[in-house]
Amino acid sequence: MFGYYYGFDWTYLVLVVPCIILALWAQHNVNSTFTKYSAVYSRRGITGAQAASIVLRRNGITNVRIEEIPGKLTDHYEPGANVIRLSNSVYHSTSVASIGVACHEAGHAVQYAKGYSPIRVRAAIIPLTRAGSALSLPLLLLGIILNSQNLAIFGIALFGLSTLFQLITLPVEINASRRALAAIQDAGILYDDEYPMARKTLTAAALTYVAALAVSLAQLLRLIILFGGRRDD
Template structure:
């Protein structure tokens, strides 16, 4: 049982991916903090930029709310609300405007029926089940030596990797929409636009890292339990 948590595959596959994920988190924080000090020439705050972008896309019904925390920004399709963090809502910085525009990109994706975001929303219930039951099922199957339980645990775990895979085009598309809008409207230009792009690119790296962690975890499980079956 102890070997399940600390086998060689864990150290070879999972730990390096987790280190990349930690680096990505530090990278997005440092990049955001850097460009939070750069005031945009347009003077737009994050909230003002978001309102302008939503209105330009005919999304007057989407509300904008402040949410506590740092980089807790998100679009909630259930409530039809773009929530901007304390560090974005009132800030006229290049970083804040970029993040606000990115979240509006998600609102636009839902409005136009962008397929990857529809797919991601559809698999969320299954992913939630997988995140809660996959490891318990694996452990129970390991203890009682019931292979179908182990296989079911691996299958449920794979849904989390699938979710991370589908998330990548959703996030990159939202960033591309954001940068194109900021450029075409003149909210940001030149070096400002490049700074915003660096912030969004750093954020995208966190999603790449999350996918890598999920894939390495899945590969580890397949190698670990595939090896057990061969040994049997």
């Protein structure tokens, strides 16, 4: 099979491994950056929950709840329930890192309220993405067993839905951070010397989405190289 030499899969080493290393570095970077700036407390004494509430109010949003959940960096906005869920390390904390993360999640709520198209597209394709992730590998294996290029291509296309999801997710996350940082400045949530620390925290988080997209693209390209050229008998 093209891509294999003497039983060695060069595509994985050349394409996927560097992206996995990037993803591991990005995850380490966001954890270390968050930890670093979690030790820097805002002089205004605003908590993460309060900061998120400020962002919502400034955008005229009054129907979104803010709740506390266990864990670290488990923060997210759930549009179906209309609730921002902030982790223990963010909800009560007055650190610049926590304020940045909380405002980012509020930024997602603002995206929905303002009709930001990419986040609605992302939400719409989630069921297709889940189905594609579950079916892509079985179809690829079935395509190999039956020597069917059509099945292999269909499996690759389904996997491509995951890549499409990552592609849409990246600008959504960047936009949420931009909204968060703009609100932090406009509302004076942080002092001028504290603002860059929140920005660095959100930039580190954005890099994890860049890495996730790179991994998905590399895996998709690998599948195309390995299976896209197969021919039906």
